[in-house]
Structures are given as C-alpha cells and as structure tokens.
Amino acid sequence: MILKNNIDSLSVTLKTIFNDTGNATLFMGRFFKEIFMPPFEIKEFKRQCFLIGYKSLPLVAITGFIMGLVLTLQTRPTLAGFGAESRLPGMVALSLIREIAPVITALICAGKIASGIGAELGSMKVTEQIDAMEVSAINPYKYLVVTRILATTLMVPLLVVFADTIGILGGYVGINIHSDVTLFRYFSQVLESLDFIDIIPPAIKTFFFGFFIGAIGSYKGYTAANGTESVGKAANTAVVAASLSIFIIDMIAVQLTDLFF
Amino acid sequence: MKNKESYTEIPLTSSTKPVISIKGLFKSFGKTNTVLKGINLTLKQGENLVMLGKSGSGKSIIIKCIVRLIESDEGEITVFNENITSANNSLLNAIRLRMGFLFQNSALYDSMSVRENLAFPLKRHNKNLTENDIETAIIQELESVGLSEAIDKMPSELSGGMRKRIGLARTLILKPEIILYDEPTTGLDTITSLEISELIVAIQKKNKTSSIIITHDMACAKLTGDRLVIIKDGIIYAEGTYEELENSKDEWVNSFFK
Numbered sequence: 102m103i104l105k106n107n108i109d110s111l112s113v114t115l116k117t118i119f120n121d122t123g124n125a126t127l128f129m130g131r132f133f134k135e136i137f138m139p140p141f142e143i144k145e146f147k148r149q150c151f152l153i154g155y156k157s158l159p160l161v162a163i164t165g166f167i168m169g170l171v172l173t174l175q176t177r178p179t180l181a182g183f184g185a186e187s188r189l190p191g192m193v194a195l196s197l198i199r200e201i202a203p204v205i206t207a208l209i210c211a212g213k214i215a216s217g218i219g220a221e222l223g224s225m226k227v228t229e230q231i232d233a234m235e236v237s238a239i240n241p242y243k244y245l246v247v248t249r250i251l252a253t254t255l256m257v258p259l260l261v262v263f264a265d266t267i268g269i270l271g272g273y274v275g276i277n278i279h280s281d282v283t284l285f286r287y288f289s290q291v292l293e294s295l296d297f298i299d300i301i302p303p304a305i306k307t308f309f310f311g312f313f314i315g316a317i318g319s320y321k322g323y324t325a326a327n328g329t330e331s332v333g334k335a336a337n338t339a340v341v342a343a344s345l346s347i348f349i350i351d352m353i354a355v356q357l358t359d360l361f362f
Numbered sequence: 363m364k365n366k367e368s369y370t371e372i373p374l375t376s377s378t379k380p381v382i383s384i385k386g387l388f389k390s391f392g393k394t395n396t397v398l399k400g401i402n403l404t405l406k407q408g409e410n411l412v413m414l415g416k417s418g419s420g421k422s423i424i425i426k427c428i429v430r431l432i433e434s435d436e437g438e439i440t441v442f443n444e445n446i447t448s449a450n451n452s453l454l455n456a457i458r459l460r461m462g463f464l465f466q467n468s469a470l471y472d473s474m475s476v477r478e479n480l481a482f483p484l485k486r487h488n489k490n491l492t493e494n495d496i497e498t499a500i501i502q503e504l505e506s507v508g509l510s511e512a513i514d515k516m517p518s519e520l521s522g523g524m525r526k527r528i529g530l531a532r533t534l535i536l537k538p539e540i541i542l543y544d545e546p547t548t549g550l551d552t553i554t555s556l557e558i559s560e561l562i563v564a565i566q567k568k569n570k571t572s573s574i575i576i577t578h579d580m581a582c583a584k585l586t587g588d589r590l591v592i593i594k595d596g597i598i599y600a601e602g603t604y605e606e607l608e609n610s611k612d613e614w615v616n617s618f619f620k
Contacts, residue, residue, distance in 0.1 A: 140486070224472070233469035236429045236462075237483040237536065238455035 146248040154256035165264035169271025191294025193272035206264040207310035211343035215318035219339030222322025223332040250315035257311030306354035313346040380404040387437035399596030412587030419593045425542040462538030468529030470517040503531040523554035543575040559585040
C-alpha cells in the first residue's frame with residue numbers, strides 16, 4: 102500500500118515536471134518566432150537593458166571584487182608552498198574568466214533578475230494587466246517577454262565581462278596585501294596567461310545563461326496562477342529553476358569546450 | 363420577464379440589430395466543474411445589458427469568452443457579425459479594437475503614470491498621431507471621467523474610485539463600440555458607485571456604445587440597465603427590465619431585489 106502510494110506520488114511529480122518542461126519549451130520557442138515579427142518594442146527593450154544591466158552594476162561590482170580578492174588570498178599560500186607565487190595573477194585571471202565570474206555572476210543575476218521578472222510578470226498576471234494588454238489588441242508576449250529575454254541575453258554577458266575586470270582588480274588588491282606588484286606588471290602577467298580558448302567559450306555560455314535567466318523568469322511570471330500567493334511562488338521557482346539551469350548549461354559547456362577546443 | 367423554461371430571444375428589429383450574439387456557450391474547468399451550460403444571449407446596438415448572478419456563476423467567464431481571454435468549449439460567439447471563436451489572430455485583434463473591457467480591479471499598468479497608461483494603447487494603434495494629438499486625446503478622456511488633474515500620478519497614488527475612472531478613460535480612448543464592464547462598482551462607497559454608474563450611462567448616451575455590465579450592485583443595475591439577465595446554474599435563468607424582474611414571482615429572482 103505504502104509502495105503504491107509512493108509510486109503514485111512519484112508519477113504525479115514526474116508528470117508535473119514533464120508538463121512544466123514541455124510548456125516552458127513551447128514558451129521559449131515562441132520567443133524565436135516573435136522576435137523577428139514587427140512591431141519591435143525598441144523603447145521597452147532599452148528600458149529593460151537599463152534596469153537589468155545598469156541597475157545590476159553595483160551588485161556585480163561588489164561581488165566581482167570580493168571574488169577576485171578572496172580567490173587570491175585563498176590560493177596564495179598553496180602556490181607559495183610550491184614556489185609558484187609568480188603564477189598567481191595568471192591563475193586568478195584564468196579561474197575568474199573561465200569559470201568563477203560567469204557562474205557566480207549568472208547566479209547573482211538569477212537571484213536578482215529572474216526573481217524580479219517572475220514577481221513583476223506574476224503580479225501583472227494576477228492583477229489582470231496582461232489580460233488588459235491582450236484585450237487592447239497589444240501582444241503582451243512581445244512587449245513583456247521578448248524584450249526581457251533579449252535584454253538578459255545581451256546584458257548578462259556584459260555583466261560577466263564587468264565582473265571579470267573587477268575580479269581581476271580584486272586579485273591585484275589581494276596580491277598587494279602581501280607583496281608589492283605594480284598594476285602594469287600584474288596586468289602583463291594576466292594577459293600573458295590568457296589564450297583564445299580561455300575567453301571565447303566562457304563568453305558564449307554567458308549568452309545562454311542570460312537567455313535562460315530571462316526566459317525562466319518570464320515563464321514563471323507569465324504563467325502564474327491567480328492569487329497573490331502565486332506571485333511569491335513565481336519569483337521563488339524562477340530563482341531555483343534559473344540557478345539549476347545555469348549549472349546544467351555550465352556542465353554542458355565545459356564538456357563541449359573539452360570536445361571542440 | 364422570461365424564465366429558463368420560456369426563454370426565447372427577443373425578436374430584433376433593424377434598429378436593434380445585435381452586436382454580440384452568443385449561442386449555446388459551454389465552458390468547463392476540469393472534468394467536473396461545468397460553469398456555463400449553454401448560454402444564449404444577444405446584446406443589441408446601443409443597449410446596456412446588466413448581468414446578475416451569484417459569485418461563481420460564470421458571469422465574468424462569459425465576457426472573457428467574448429474577448430477570447432478564455433476559450434469556450436462549445437458554442438458560437440458572434441461579434442459584429444464575425445464568429446470570434448474561430449477568428450484568426452488578425453481578425454480577433456481587429457474585433458478587440460472595437461471593444462473595451464473594464465476590469466474589476468481596473469488593471470492599470472503599475473509601472474506607468476496615468477498619462478502613459480492612456481497613451482500606451484493609443485500609440486500602438488494610431489501610428490500617425492503626433493505627440494500633441496495624443497496629449498489632446500488623453501486630456502479629453504480624462505476630462506470626460508472628471509480626473510484631468512490626475513494625469514501625472516502613478517496608479518499607486520490613486521483611490522479605488524479614481525482607478526476605476528482612469529481604467530474607464532483608458533478603455534474609452536480607443537473609441538470602442540462595445541464596452542464590457544466587470545463589476546465596475548465593486549469595492550466602492552455608495553456615492554462613488556453612483557458616480558461610476560452615472561458615468562456608464564453618460565458614456566452610453568454620448569458615444570452610443572453597447573455594453574454588458576456585470577454587477578452585484580442593484581443601484582447600478584437599476585440606473586444603467588436597459589435589460590437585465592440573471593445567470594443561474596450555467597444558463598440564463600431570467601431576463602427582463604429591472605421593473606419586470608423586481609416584480610417577478612420567482613422567489614430566487616426576487617431575492618436579488620430585497
């Protein structure tokens with residue numbers, strides 16, 4: 102009896118997950134159809150770029166700086182033990198650019214942006230603002246969803262580049278706590294250690310991070326059920342699903358990089 | 363008055379041609395919850411039709427099916443002689459542009475000021491209008507609802523009555539021929555409710571609009587309704603003028619007027 106209940110419960114959970122995944126896929130698929138069809142909501146797209154990109158700069162800057170500083174301070178004793186302290190700038194830069202900055206920045210964006218989009222669209226859904234657009238013969242998907250997904254797809258990579266730069270600067274500060282290295286010498290070592298393979302593949306994956314952050318946030322908000330409780334749920338599940346998607350994309354990206362580069 | 367047994371549609375003359383015609387409308391949610399069980403209804407040109415019924419009787423579902431915010435399961439809805447249930451997106455939007463919908467909570471766009479709320483649909487559907495034309499239209503509609511001073515306010519700064527008026531102004535700015543009101547006086551005090559009801563009548567007279575008004579407010583029903591229908595158990599249970607229904611011998615119908 103208990104086994105049967107467990108199997109029933111598992112089948113319901115799996116059905117829900119498959120249903121949700123299917124609906125989310127159709128929702129994201131619609132983006133590629135709508136993005137090429139006029140009217141193009143340029144003004145709203147610019148507004149979203151400002152809100153998503155510019156407004157996230159302080160948070161990304163602080164996080165990026167701390168990432169670089171802490172990474173340097175934590176790694177230095179190990180490298181010093183091998184007598185390879187001079188490799189520290191290159192190692193910090195490589196770690197930041199290839200993995201840490203893209204993933205951490207994307208996770209921060211999932212927390213800040215995906216939840217914000219989920220809550221905003223969820224609130225619009227339950228207060229019938231999305232319906233109001235639809236009955237006014239305005240395509241709410243194009244106005245609300247396409248602009249947000251496009252903005253996150255373009256802004257998250259830029260935020261990652263910004264986090265990379267600030268993180269490397271944080272590394273410089275970290276090194277100078279124990280040593281005395283000039284900024285020129287530090288950046289020379291950083292640039293010497295970087296190659297094409299270290300920059301391009303991580304840059305490509307950040308576009309996917311951005312796309313999924315925007316798409317999942319929009320999907321959760323746009324499909325929120327009626328009731329204020331669903332707004333909180335939309336924001337919460339948007340963060341969880343977007344964060345999970347970042348790790349999955351990262352895992353795939355690492356495998357593909359190993360395969361092709 | 364006609365009850366469900368004797369219900370037949372009122373014969374239409376050329377001056378009262380229907381702008382909306384609903385035949386055999388069914389809508390279910392899930393396998394067991396059938397809300398609409400064969401609604402037959404017409405809205406005549408220039409008429410204010412009030413829809414009464416208990417909460418959950420499916421009144422809002424009917425008007426949402428008319429603008430196809432909700433897809434019906436069965437039945438035919440004709441708006442301006444076009445079958446809306448099978449209309450493609452382009453035709454659907456063309457018909458929607460000739461209709462206005464006032465939502466129960468006004469559904470003003472929170473992130474936009476009153477001016478932007480009114481300009482938003484206007485700019486999208488009238489590309490040739492200059493900024494001056496748009497500003498003039500906004501002021502004109504705000505004056506018609508008596509709220510021109512609220513032009514720069516945000517929705518969060520408005521009272522419930524003001525939100526309803528602004529919602530109405532946003533609906534009117536596209537010059538709809540049909541307006542669907544979803545509980546326009548719910549949550550308002552008696553005086554504001556009366557003002558909104560008077561506004562609905564004034565709009566009907568001034569713009570020659572046809573309207574469906576869903577309400578639980580009998581004062582609003584009396585003031586605005588040329589004809590009333592009462593929904594019960596998913597069908598039109600009774601219809602007639604306010605006076606006819608008020609004097610009905612049917613106890614259930616009569617309970618609305620006590």
